[in-house]
Amino acid sequence: MEGAGAMEWGPLAWSLLSRVRQQSPLVQCITNFVSMDLMANVLLSAGASPAMIHSLEELPEFTPNAHALCINVGTLTSHWLPAMKAAASLAVQHGKPWVLDPVAAGASSFRLKACTELVDLRPTVIRGNGSEIMALADATVGTAKGVDSAHNSMDAVEAAKSLALSSGAVVAVTGAVDIITDGHRVAGAANGVALLQKITATGCSVTALIAAFVAVDPTHAFEATASALSIFGVAAEMGIEMAKGPASLRVHLIDSLYGIDEASVLSRVKITHMK
Numbered sequence: 276m277e278g279a280g281a282m283e284w285g286p287l288a289w290s291l292l293s294r295v296r297q298q299s300p301l302v303q304c305i306t307n308f309v310s311m312d313l314m315a316n317v318l319l320s321a322g323a324s325p326a327m328i329h330s331l332e333e334l335p336e337f338t339p340n341a342h343a344l345c346i347n348v349g350t351l352t353s354h355w356l357p358a359m360k361a362a363a364s365l366a367v368q369h370g371k372p373w374v375l376d377p378v379a380a381g382a383s384s385f386r387l388k389a390c391t392e393l394v395d396l397r398p399t400v401i402r403g404n405g406s407e408i409m410a411l412a413d414a415t416v417g418t419a420k421g422v423d424s425a426h427n428s429m430d431a432v433e434a435a436k437s438l439a440l441s442s443g444a445v446v447a448v449t450g451a452v453d454i455i456t457d458g459h460r461v462a463g464a465a466n467g468v469a470l471l472q473k474i475t476a477t478g479c480s481v482t483a484l485i486a487a488f489v490a491v492d493p494t495h496a497f498e499a500t501a502s503a504l505s506i507f508g509v510a511a512e513m514g515i516e517m518a519k520g521p522a523s524l525r526v527h528l529i530d531s532l533y534g535i536d537e538a539s540v541l542s543r544v545k546i547t548h549m550k
């Protein structure tokens with residue numbers, strides 16, 4: 276697939292979503308207890324095949340067969356960390372893309388150290404909110420507000436670029452405008468609705484959606500990441516037209532992602548190069 280320099284973003288995002296629907300990539304998710312349900316349903320509604328498999332004993336047989344891996348430290352314990360590291364290493368060893376969600380990276384030194392060690396295992400993409408990306412880039416504890424962001428995504432652009440350059444990953448910062456950078460290029464995806472912040476695990480779920488998009492085009496992680504973020508935002512924009520509040524938005528988000536068509540993608544995707 277061509278990169279976004281040679282293509283419009285709308286057709287590119289539609290092409291990637293179509294490939295997810297056709298290929299139904301197997302996405303292994305090692306994720307927190309809060310997000311498992313929504314994450315699996317978001318992946319299914321986009322056409323991917325989720326598997327929440329995290330036992331250390333199963334990884335050598337399972338991870339090499341997955342098309343992408345998503346690791347999320349939301350409810351991290353010392354018992355889960357070895358499996359996360361082993362899965363990340365297996366993914367890299369077998370040439371599979373993997374995506375890190377450093378939930379509440381700055382909440383404790385244990386969590387920050389774990390996230391830093393995972394970053395050292397070379398994720399393809401890191402997706403977090405503004406506070407998480409700033410904590411990870413600066414290796415600082417205490418600036419976050421638990422799992423929610425105390426910063427705008429725009430506050431974290433320089434931190435994201437620096438983390439991308441030091442880690443080799445594409446870094447995405449979500450917020451009113453989602454920022455995507457490989458350290459050189461910066462794009463902004465302006466889809467989505469503010470009410471997504473009132474549904475737990477929407478950030479986790481969009482990270483898994485990024486894994487599904489990267490699975491079908493691993494050599495264009497920057498474009499795949501921007502496209503996944505924008506498509507998720509478009510589904511939320513369509514969903515909110517039918518929703519009465521967070522609970523019904525959750526339902527309509529899943530329905531909209533399942534039913535989204537080419538015309539909606541082409542008319543609604545709002546991705547722009549910022550640099």
Ligand SMILES: Nc1ncnc2c1ncn2[C@@H]1O[C@H](COP(=O)(O)OP(=O)(O)O)[C@@H](O)[C@H]1O
Pocket residue numbers: 403404405422423424449450451452453466467468469470471472476477478479481504507508
């Ligand atoms: N103010 C906002 N306006 C529109 N969309 C938003 C806003 N804040 C967050 N989002 C969207 O909500 C989803 C979750 O992002 P975010 O809340 O930043 O992650 P997290 O749940 O990890 O903190 C993303 O799709 C993001 O684009």
Ligand SMILES: Cc1ncsc1CCOP(=O)(O)O
Pocket residue numbers: 307309310349350378422474475476477478479480
């Ligand atoms: C509430 C909570 N606590 C630990 S993980 C988690 C879910 C966080 O989900 P998200 O980062 O998508 O808001």
Ligand SMILES: [Mg+2]
Pocket residue numbers: 378379403404422478479
């Ligand atoms: Mg999060």
